[in-house]
Amino acid sequence: MKTLLAAALMALVxxxxxxxxxxxxxxxxxxxxxTIPDTWNPEETATGIQAVSDDDAIYFSIDVAEEKTSDKVIEDAFAFFEENGITIDPATQKESEDKFNGMTMSNLDWSGKDKDGPVNIGLSFVAPKPDKLLVITYWGTKGEQEKHGPVLMEIINSLKPAK
Structure with a gap:
């Protein structure tokens, strides 16, 4: 009986x-x-990491900058949006702040469009160390990205300063 119950639980999990x-x-x-699920195909880039959900509904990257290079990294993020045909509606800009793992994250979020339709766009900033800044670039398809909410929160909550 215990074996049958364990097998049933494993089949569910x-x-x-x-x-x-x-x-x-x-x-x-x-x-x-x-920590990023393997199905998101995380990979290191020249300035950080990037990943895409298995259904292409969400793209995000994290670029490492120093105070003197942070403006360039932010410019590169906006250039990336433009190169990928993403238009941002400036009137939709929202600002917020979150705290997790001893760090403060400042967020800028917008609505916009890409070749497939409406998207949510975000730039977030986290300082894992006094002299470093992480610039998180996010782009998600409205109506599709929502199903990834729990996994995305796990990913973001796993972000920690290196020891």
């Missing part, structure tokens, strides 16, 4: 569990770590 990679980035001199 396994489809919802997935392998995840904890990434220290940048790999040569880590500033932070984050």
């Amino acid at each position: 396994l489809p919802y569990s997935s392998q995840a990679a904890t990434l220290l980035f940048p790999s040569d001199t880590p500033v932070a770590s984050i």
